[in-house]
């Protein structure tokens with residue numbers, strides 16, 4: 001029997017939270033190419049868990065002793081528990097782990113935006129809030145397809161995402177979790193492509209194969 005796949009379209013500049021069971025996989029698809037996708041995961045267990053637990057870029061980097069992850073790497077929480085496995089990468093393979101999520105203040109401070117600019121931090125808080133989960137802070141996201149790299153003298157440089165239409169990564173849940181993405185609304189600097197136009201993305205979720213026997 002074919003495994004059911006659900007396809008979820010995430011509109012440009014918005015976020016979505018999807019519950020995953022252990023063993024489920026999700027493909028994060030760059031439908032048109034060039035779009036950065038801020039990605040988070042939180043244990044499904046909820047706020048009774050103390051301290052606040054989340055997929056941690058800081059802990060995952062040290063777990064693998066690398067600045068960027070490769071297929072086969074297991075991403076862990078701030079309590080060192082496996083939460084997602086990076087299963088496959090059908091993209092140029094550059095996925096930033098250093099940049100915090102954009103927020104209203106960052107658009108004002110760094111880019112001179114006036115008033116309120118749509119941003120990944122508010123997107124995440126809103127989408128998690130709809131599921132009854134208030135976040136005490138916004139963890140550093142895994143910025144899929146984001147081409148921010150370390151160059152000489154440890155400086156950082158932003159480049160346009162090199163993701164092509166249809167590029168995707170496949171992730172697998174290692175615990176029941178809430179998986180969250182924000183199609184980054186950044187339209188001032190180059191990260192979402194040379195034309196600076198945020199675009200829709202797609203999630204393709206497949207349930208875990210049933211246990212044999």
Ligand SMILES: [Zn+2]
Nearest residue numbers: 102120184185
């Ligand atoms: Zn963003």
